[in-house]
């Protein structure tokens with residue numbers, strides 16, 4: 001177990017001894033008093049690391065939205081596309097629902113997830129109190145499965161492979177930033193322990 005468990009009953013996986021857990025400090029381990037097996041441990045500086053990854057993700061989100069995504073060159077014509085172009089194009093061609101869906105899961109929800117995560121992590125890191133922190137974290141956890149940038153990226157790769165034979169495609173700063181954004185959002189999720197965040201939020205007066 002690697003969870004930073006707090007005040008619940010767990011059993012030792014080696015000798016079945018039952019005992020009550022308590023929150024650990026950074027890098028601390030809880031060992032079974034009878035057989036010495038390591039039961040759970042606190043990964044060091046999780047909030048701090050998750051905060052750095054989230055801030056980096058926000059920077060890449062900005063870059064992904066400002067710079068061109070792909071440039072298509074065909075017979076002297078050049079068409080520059082942006083991250084939101086695909087969704088907007090669907091919208092203009094009458095595929096309203098699809099356009100809204102693409103823009104929501106690919107752009108809007110990831111943005112809300114990053115902002116919501118920062119809204120929780122910055123005050124935790126600097127011991128500040130903010131309005132509706134618990135509600136915000138609940139919201140962030142609820143929308144996590146819907147922020148599917150990977151699906152949008154997959155669509156882009158498929159389109160790229162299909163079009164590369166008929167047009168010249170120049171990959172833009174936005175596309176690389178978008179890929180980096182996916183990596184840093186995944187890192188944030190990997191390092192952040194929701195239980196630890198809940199405990200820290202509950203400890204506040």
Ligand SMILES: [Zn+2]
Pocket residue numbers: 012013014015016017032033034035036037
């Ligand atoms: Zn034991």
